[in-house]
Amino acid sequence: MAEIDDTEVSIRSERLQNVIQALSYASVDEFESCIILLEKNEGEDEFKELETAFAIFVQELSEAKKEVARALTRAEASNRELEAKLETIEMQQAAIRELSTPIIEVWAGVLCLPVVGVVDSQRSAEMTETLLETIVAKQARTAIVDITGIDVMDTKTADHFIKMARAVRLLGAECIVSGINPGIAQTLTHIGVDLTGVRTMRSLRDALQFHLKETEQLAATHHGRKDHL
Amino acid sequence: MDEARVRPRVRVFPVEHRNDSVLIAPQARRLARQFGLSARRAAEVAIVVSELASNIAKHGVRGDLTIILDDDPPPRGTLTVLARDIGPPIKDLATAMTDGCDDTGPIDPALLLHRGGLGTGLGAVLRLSDRFDYQELPEGKEITARFFR
Numbered sequence: 001m002a003e004i005d006d007t008e009v010s011i012r013s014e015r016l017q018n019v020i021q022a023l024s025y026a027s028v029d030e031f032e033s034c035i036i037l038l039e040k041n042e043g044e045d046e047f048k049e050l051e052t053a054f055a056i057f058v059q060e061l062s063e064a065k066k067e068v069a070r071a072l073t074r075a076e077a078s079n080r081e082l083e084a085k086l087e088t089i090e091m092q093q094a095a096i097r098e099l100s101t102p103i104i105e106v107w108a109g110v111l112c113l114p115v116v117g118v119v120d121s122q123r124s125a126e127m128t129e130t131l132l133e134t135i136v137a138k139q140a141r142t143a144i145v146d147i148t149g150i151d152v153m154d155t156k157t158a159d160h161f162i163k164m165a166r167a168v169r170l171l172g173a174e175c176i177v178s179g180i181n182p183g184i185a186q187t188l189t190h191i192g193v194d195l196t197g198v199r200t201m202r203s204l205r206d207a208l209q210f211h212l213k214e215t216e217q218l219a220a221t222h223h224g225r226k227d228h229l
Numbered sequence: 230m231d232e233a234r235v236r237p238r239v240r241v242f243p244v245e246h247r248n249d250s251v252l253i254a255p256q257a258r259r260l261a262r263q264f265g266l267s268a269r270r271a272a273e274v275a276i277v278v279s280e281l282a283s284n285i286a287k288h289g290v291r292g293d294l295t296i297i298l299d300d301d302p303p304p305r306g307t308l309t310v311l312a313r314d315i316g317p318p319i320k321d322l323a324t325a326m327t328d329g330c331d332d333t334g335p336i337d338p339a340l341l342l343h344r345g346g347l348g349t350g351l352g353a354v355l356r357l358s359d360r361f362d363y364q365e366l367p368e369g370k371e372i373t374a375r376f377f378r
Contacts, residue, residue, distance in 0.1 A: 093247075097248055117255065120350070121349045122279075122280075122347075123279075153276075156349035157276075157349065160349075
């Protein structure tokens with residue numbers, strides 16, 4: 001049977017007040033002040049044991065709270081980093097869209113659309129929209145669509161592609177498709193597509209030279225007429 | 230005859246955004262070339278991958294696109310494109326695969342461009358691949374396109 005120690009311990013009221021004060025410091029996170037108060041009294045009585053235990057407890061609580069604050073700061077920083085990365089991804093996605101359909105105005109009124117990579121049905125639809133809008137916006141007279149970089153197109157995508165070229169004509173501009181390879185040529189003939197009004201050239205270079213020559217001839221005729229007057 | 234069996238190589242690409250196909254398709258083409266397919270065939274794989282990935286982002290909410298390179302049985306082997314998403318099943322597959330249609334019927338041409346496509350994606354997958362399979366899953370659907378080497 002355990003022995004119950006029923007000796008009484010008496011302490012000065014002041015000392016008790018001290019501990020209560022220390023407790024209230026701890027409750028508002030003022031741990032240093034609390035510990036100072038607890039360690040104030042020298043001496044080795046039993047009450048001192050309580051004060052010491054309390055002080056150790058408060059010290060550990062203080063450490064724990066500091067660690068939590070640090071972890072929170074780290075988490076917030078991590079969060080901000082992730083948000084920044086998400087923003088970057090969104091911008092990159094937008095850039096990818098733009099870069100996959102670059103339309104270059106090589107000189108006044110002449111647009112060039114070099115097509116590279118994979119042309120699926122979605123890209124074909126987007127290209128059409130962008131090209132036609134740009135022709136109107138830039139008041140272009142000629143659009144050169146170069147597909148040297150394209151190995152293969154699905155028949156329906158190819159069909160739409162030629163429709164795009166004919167749509168350019170409707171806007172009053174000329175459309176030259178350059179760089180058709182044998183595989184795509186076969187695809188186009190197999191679907192029996194109507195190439196009326198669509199000029200084709202072997203390469204982008206040929207297309208540009210052709211256009212230059214046409215423009216020169218046009219200028220010469222105009223010039224000639226002027227001299228006549 | 231005990232041949233050393235090479236396990237199929239698998240690459241999984243998660244698909245969530247509309248433009249993910251732009252990044253995945255060229256990688257698929259490279260894998261197809263490494264697998265020994267011709268340049269033209271590899272380009273066709275890229276188109277199929279592009280169409281399927283676009284569909285996942287457009288209609289399937291979110292999913293992934295897996296490329297499986299299987300040498301078995303040699304010397305042929307199969308390149309499998311697996312498009313899995315968590316979106317709604319295709320109500321009418323036959324109609325959905327008809328060019329110019331989605332799974333409910335013909336698409337109004339005026340809305341075609343607005344939808345970001347021609348309604349010919351699944352048709353292209355069927356035309357370009359050697360074998361096409363569709364399967365409804367408990368939480369979505371799965372389309373398989375196979376290319377024989």
